Amino acid sequence: MSALRHLTAPLIRENPITLQILGICSALAVTTSLTTAATMCAALTVVLTLSATIISAIRRHIPSSIRLIVQITIISSLVIVIDEFLQAYAFSISQRLSIFVGLIVTNCIVLGRAEAFAVRNPPLPAAFDALGNGLGYSLILLIVGTIREFFGAGTLFGYAVVVTQADGGWFQPLGLMQLAPSAFFIIGLLIWAIRTRWTTQIEAPEHRIGRVSEERS
Amino acid sequence: MSEPRTAWGRFLARPNDDRTKTLGIAFLTAFISALVVSTTSIALKPLQDANIAAEQAARMDAMLDALPGLRALMEETGVTALETRLVDLDAGDWSDADPTGYDFAAAFTEPEASTPLPPEADIAGLGNRPVLAPVHLLEREGELMLIVLPMAVSGYASTIRAMLALEPDLNTVAALSITEQGETPGLGARIEDPAWQAQWPGKEVTNDAGEIVFSVVRGQASGPHEVDAISGATRTSNAIHNMMRFWMGEWGYGPFLDRLEEEGL
Known part of the structure; x- marks a missing residue:
């Protein structure tokens, strides 16, 4: 049962994006449309799961002095392989994702899970944990992608849902939704919603304003 | 153990x-x-x-x-695709090399296949310019009907690649097509917008004296030499402006087009 917990915990409560604030860069960049967001999610989940499984399988034999280099080599090889597959079988989407598939190498979630979990646990829990984190990342990306594509272009997966004014309808697309800052706002609101539900996630303030001078006096 | x-x-x-x-x-x-x-x-x-x-x-x-009427013209001529030939941009003349499999985009970074540009001439921000360029053309009974020139420029966030189709007078734009770009979505990326590209056909590159006067202007474009810039995308618009100035000029297709005009195909 604990294996299943590794899978479900990172979906919402321990979500890598909203709790750990990892993988933000790609979450901003690829969520202008659902198609790119979904492709990116699939690519990241596959890389994350495979790399965690491989690293976990050889965890007893990775010398600690070159630990990070070995992990990064495995992760980046997997990323290149995925990128090659996308270019061969999903060419137009890979063109739109441009460098962001390659940047999965530097996605903190992948190395983060390898370092925090896979090196200390057997392959099966590691795979579940990685899959859960990949799906948690995917969930946030798909939510953000849905909101941004719907309000920014009036479409979902490229299919028109409402008719825009440019095509003679009533819907005026929100240009802001197509720009990166809108993803910040949406992710911010999601974090707020989750932390309102699970108040233990609220971090203690690092600074306080106001009473300091009184305390000194 | x-x-x-x-x-x-x-x-x-x-x-x-x-x-x-x-x-x-x-x-x-x-x-x-x-x-x-x-x-x-x-x-x-x-x-x-x-x-x-x-x-x-x-x-x-x-x-x-x-391009209006082009398909009909091609049917009349009995061809299904444009012919591709290589142009030697250094010599300003056709090249005898085989165009099959020639990679124009890759040639920009290959030292032996490109010419380094002096900084003052490099308004398109390319660094090197390939020696050979693949142009596409449609001819009928030895007469040029349309010529398509590939171009590139370093834009705001990406390298923009485009195809410019010219009428037989080698001065009037028949169409512009952006083949590759990674500019800001919703702003610079609107160079791919058909509505923006629709203002290109009929524009002229040079004035009567032969100077290149084509411009991408902010505000209201007027006259046969101007197209509107994209608001909110000044750098991308400037890049397109510089692309036209560079590739139609002496470091681009200028010498080749001059020769083509004088000598014909």
Whole structure:
């Protein structure tokens, strides 16, 4: 049962994006449309799961002095392989994702899970944990992608849902939704919603304003 | 625990901070990774090349469809595709080299296939310009009907690649097609917008004195030499402006077009 917990915990409560604030860069960049967001999610989940499984399988034999280099080599090889597959079988989407598939190498979630979990646990829990984190990342990306594509272009997966004014309808697309800052706002609101539900996630303030001078006096 | 028999077992049984094991693991990881990456790369190469070729053909087709009356003209001439020939931009003349498989985009970064540009001439921010450029043309009974010139410029966030189709007078724009760009979505990326490209046909590159006066202007474009810039995308608009100035000028197709005009095909 604990294996299943590794899978479900990172979906919402321990979500890598909203709790750990990892993988933000790609979450901003690829969520202008659902198609790119979904492709990116699939690519990241596959890389994350495979790399965690491989690293976990050889965890007893990775010398600690070159630990990070070995992990990064495995992760980046997997990323290149995925990128090659996308270019061969999903060419137009890979063109739109441009460098962001390659940047999965530097996605903190992948190395983060390898370092925090896979090196200390057997392959099966590691795979579940990685899959859960990949799906948690995917969930946030798909939510953000849905909101941004719907309000920014009036479409979902490229299919028109409402008719825009440019095509003679009533819907005026929100240009802001197509720009990166809108993803910040949406992710911010999601974090707020989750932390309102699970108040233990609220971090203690690092600074306080106001009473300091009184305390000194 | 008994002593492992095989060399492999003894290797794995070494302590992790052992130098031999560190080197061995590093080597093995690198070797297996390299093997996997290169195998995938080579195995998928034909599929990827086919994708790229199909993409370029589709863009070319889309541009040809956008040109009024061109399809009818092609049917009349009895051709289904434009002819591709290589132009030697240094010499300003046709090249005898075979255009099949020539990669224009890759030639920008190959020192032996390109000419370094002096900084003052490099308004398009390219650094190097390929010696050979593949132009596409349609001829009928020895007369040029349409010529399509590939171009490139360093834009705001990406390299913008485009195709410019010129009328037989080699001065009037028939159409502009952006073949590759990665500018800001919703702003600079609107250079791909058909509504923006629609203002190009009929514009003239040079004035009566032969000077290149074509401009991408902010505000209201007027006259036969101006197109509107995209608001909110000044750098992208400037890049398109510089692309036209560079490629139609003496470092681009200028000498070739002059010769073509004088001598014909």
